[in-house]
Amino acid sequence: MASHSASAPVEQPAVTGPAAASPATTGTPTIADLQVRHVMKRSVAGVLADTPFLDIARMLARRQIGAAAVLDDSQRVIGVIAESDLLARAADLAIPDVPHGRFARLLGHRQQAGDAGGTAATLMTTPALTVHPWTSVVEAARTAARSRIRQIFVTDHRDRLVGVVSRAELLHALVRDDTAIHSEIVSHVVRDELHIDPEQVNVRVRNGTVTLRGTIDARLVPRLIEEVAAIPDVFEVEDHLVAH
Known part of the structure; x- marks a missing residue:
C-alpha cells in the first residue's frame, strides 16, 4: 500500500518538531488526528518590520487579505498588522488636519520625507498569536475562537513563518463532508x-x-x-x- 499526503511541498524553512516525525497511529485517521499542517496555506504574506505604512496597505489591498505577519531579518514572526491597524492611519493621511503657516509647511515636508504614516514595527499588534504545523486543528480552532481573529499564522520551532490558516479553513476541516x-x-x-x-x-x-x-x-x-x-x-x- 502506498500512502500519499494531500499537502503540497513546503518551500519555506523546513518544519521540524512533532510534525516531522511519522505519527504512531494505526487505523483510519480521525478528526482528532488532523493537524494544522494538513489545512494551512503555505503561500503567506509577510512584511519586514521597517516596511512603510503605504507599502503594507497597498499589499493588503492588492492581495485582498486582512492581515500580514511582521517578520524580523531571520523570518521570525514578531507581530501582526491587520486592516484594522491601518484604517485610522489611512483616514488621517487621506484628509489630514493640517494647521496653517510656515511651521505647518515645514512639518509637512518632514512627514513626507519620513515614514509617511509609520512602519510595520510601529503599527503592528504584539505579541502575534501563532500555532505550529503540528498543532491539532481542534486546538487551533479553540485558539481562534477565543481570540476572535480571522486567521492565525503558523510558525516552525524557531518561530519562522511557514504558513497561515483561517477560521473558515479550520471550521471546514472540522465539519468535512x-x-x-x-x-x-x-x-x-x-x-x-x-x-x-x-x-x-x-x-x-x-x-x-x-x-x-x-x-x-x-x-x-x-x-x-x-x-x-x-x-x-x-x-x-x-x-x-x-x-x-
Whole structure:
C-alpha cells in the first residue's frame, strides 16, 4: 500500500518538531488526528518590520487579505498588522488636519520625507498569536475562537513563518463532508476528468481519508492519485490500485 499526503511541498524553512516525525497511529485517521499542517496555506504574506505604512496597505489591498505577519531579518514572526491597524492611519493621511503657516509647511515636508504614516514595527499588534504545523486543528480552532481573529499564522520551532490558516479553513476541516468528497471523486475526477468507468474504481472516504481500489490503466494511476489528493477536504490518499 502506498500512502500519499494531500499537502503540497513546503518551500519555506523546513518544519521540524512533532510534525516531522511519522505519527504512531494505526487505523483510519480521525478528526482528532488532523493537524494544522494538513489545512494551512503555505503561500503567506509577510512584511519586514521597517516596511512603510503605504507599502503594507497597498499589499493588503492588492492581495485582498486582512492581515500580514511582521517578520524580523531571520523570518521570525514578531507581530501582526491587520486592516484594522491601518484604517485610522489611512483616514488621517487621506484628509489630514493640517494647521496653517510656515511651521505647518515645514512639518509637512518632514512627514513626507519620513515614514509617511509609520512602519510595520510601529503599527503592528504584539505579541502575534501563532500555532505550529503540528498543532491539532481542534486546538487551533479553540485558539481562534477565543481570540476572535480571522486567521492565525503558523510558525516552525524557531518561530519562522511557514504558513497561515483561517477560521473558515479550520471550521471546514472540522465539519468535512465525506459524502461530498466521495461524490466529487467519482463524478468529477474519475468519470469527467480521467474518463474512467466508475465501476472500475472503488472509492471509500472516511474522515477525509480516501481509499482507492480497482484495476485501471497504469498511465492513469498517478493522475488519479494526484487529482484526489488536490481536493481541499482530502486528508490522505491510500492507494490500493492495480495497474494494467
